[in-house]
Amino acid sequence: xxxxxxxxxxxxxxxxxxxxxxxxxxxxxxxxxxxxxxxxxxxxxxxxxxxxxxxxxxxxxxxxxxxxxxxxxxxxxxxxxxxxxxxxxxxxxxxxxxxxxxxxxxxxxxxxxxxxxxxxxxxxxxxxxxxxxxxxxxxxxxxxxxxxxxxxxxxxxxxxxxxxxxxxxxxxxxxxxxxxxxxxxxxxxxxxxxxxxxxxxxxxxxxxxxxxxxxxxxxxxxxxxxxxxxx
Amino acid sequence: xxxxxxxxxxxxxxxxxxxxxxxxxxxxxxxxxxxxxxxxxxxxxxxxxxxxxxxxxxxxxxxxxxxxxxxxxxxxxxxxxxxxxxxxxxxxxxxxxxxxxxxxxxxxxxxxxxxxxxxxxxxxxxxxxxxxxxxxxxxxxxxxxxxxxxxxxxxxxxxxxxxxxxxxxxxxxxxxxxxxxxxxxxxxxxxxxxxxxxxxxxxxxxxxxxxxxxxxxxxxxxxxxxxxxxx
Numbered sequence: 469x470x471x472x473x474x475x476x477x478x479x480x481x482x483x484x485x486x487x488x489x490x491x492x493x494x495x496x497x498x499x500x501x502x503x504x505x506x507x508x509x510x511x512x513x514x515x516x517x518x519x520x521x522x523x524x525x526x527x528x529x530x531x532x533x534x535x536x537x538x539x540x541x542x543x544x545x546x547x548x549x550x551x552x553x554x555x556x557x558x559x560x561x562x563x564x565x566x567x568x569x570x571x572x573x574x575x576x577x578x579x580x581x582x583x584x585x586x587x588x589x590x591x592x593x594x595x596x597x598x599x600x601x602x603x604x605x606x607x608x609x610x611x612x613x614x615x616x617x618x619x620x621x622x623x624x625x626x627x628x629x630x631x632x633x634x635x636x637x638x639x640x641x642x643x644x645x646x647x648x649x650x651x652x653x654x655x656x657x658x659x660x661x662x663x664x665x666x667x668x669x670x671x672x673x674x675x676x677x678x679x680x681x682x683x684x685x686x687x688x689x690x691x692x693x694x695x696x697x698x699x
Numbered sequence: 700x701x702x703x704x705x706x707x708x709x710x711x712x713x714x715x716x717x718x719x720x721x722x723x724x725x726x727x728x729x730x731x732x733x734x735x736x737x738x739x740x741x742x743x744x745x746x747x748x749x750x751x752x753x754x755x756x757x758x759x760x761x762x763x764x765x766x767x768x769x770x771x772x773x774x775x776x777x778x779x780x781x782x783x784x785x786x787x788x789x790x791x792x793x794x795x796x797x798x799x800x801x802x803x804x805x806x807x808x809x810x811x812x813x814x815x816x817x818x819x820x821x822x823x824x825x826x827x828x829x830x831x832x833x834x835x836x837x838x839x840x841x842x843x844x845x846x847x848x849x850x851x852x853x854x855x856x857x858x859x860x861x862x863x864x865x866x867x868x869x870x871x872x873x874x875x876x877x878x879x880x881x882x883x884x885x886x887x888x889x890x891x892x893x894x895x896x897x898x899x900x901x902x903x904x905x906x907x908x909x910x911x912x913x914x915x916x917x918x919x920x921x922x923x924x925x926x927x928x929x930x
């Protein structure tokens with residue numbers, strides 16, 4: 469069926485949500501055409517394919533559009549059954565992977581962005597929030613990953629992708645913020661987990677160049693600090 | 700395998716999230732023990748089974764705990780393959796069901812609760828927000844449900860459940876708010892969809908008595924209005 473598959477990904481290089489799908493497609497070895505969107509001037513295709521949210525990522529498979537990265541993961545796994553699976557095969561493990569992926573998305577991402585967007589007291593508060601959530605994730609991953617961290621490379625799935633896209637460019641975050649993002653002493657499981665895959669080929673391929681990430685984080689930070697000082 | 704299944708649901712009668720799981724279990728015909736939680740005095744079991752969010756619902760299947768209603772839906776469908784399926788079998792239809800269930804949960808629920816919790820100008824704003832989201836859902840369902848509304852009873856899945864639990868007790872909402880929740884003229888598809896299943900046995904069984912819902916909505920509304928007038 470591979471020859472009938474026409475796959476197009478509408479993304480934007482700095483979008484963590486689009487990056488997730490790019491990484492998933494790379495890991496599964498699915499060939500696709502990539503369309504870079506200018507989010508200040510969205511293409512007619514993007515507006516047609518995702519009229520509800522008008523956001524990236526959108527995966528267009530043989531003309532059918534699917535939006536939202538986590539929904540796309542499930543779809544990819546159901547259509548392309550060959551190659552590595554993004555969700556574990558055991559239903560309970562699948563439930564846990566979904567649960568923790570939601571946790572990272574709903575509880576950790578926004579707070580992590582807040583650290584980049586704030587300074588002084590507000591930033592201190594955001595850092596505390598992030599550390600609180602990281603502690604919950606560390607405890608959860610102790611049980612979920614267990615001794616399996618070293619095997620992450622061979623079982624790279626939705627949870628790894630969501631975590632990896634959030635913290636994979638941690639060196640750029642550290643440079644811009646002047647602080648450690650995942651302290652190895654405080655969060656040994658999370659730190660080992662991150663270290664286990666940053667050198668993977670598929671991850672390196674999907675990670676934008678360090679200087680480019682530093683640049684966009686600095687612009688993002690300066691513009692957020694400027695608008696908060698005006699408001 | 701049915702005889703090996705020990706299923707416990709930790710819920711709270713007024714929680715829409717817990718109600719979703721109750722409805723899913725009823726529809727699939729899965730026998731379970733129900734544990735009503737007092738959310739002001741949570742049981743040790745609830746804290747043990749859902750240490751991350753400390754919320755209902757939690758489904759405990761043969762001692763393994765799964766939290767979050769949408770994660771539980773997927774788990775139920777994967778474990779109990781007999782009987783009606785909560786997700787469509789076609790991968791693209793599945794993706795759409797997941798997408799719209801997320802839309803209702805993330806975009807519509809909070810605004811709907813806001814209408815109950817506010818008065819005057821704030822309530823007017825919340826109503827506008829709800830109507831805007833309902834319009835998006837109406838347009839989406841025109842395509843998604845199409846001519847399939849009449850068949851909803853035989854294909855009652857996650858999207859129907861999430862929609863049904865939010866608006867199934869619409870008569871109680873109308874009594875407390877003194878206004879239509881889903882105007883038939885404005886939202887003919889959504890209205891027909893709702894009408895198609897409110898009389899289903901499984902839905903009626905899971906819907907609390909009208910007077911009880913009116914009571915809890917009134918308490919909820921009064922307490923929210925009181926605290927907003929103090930703040």
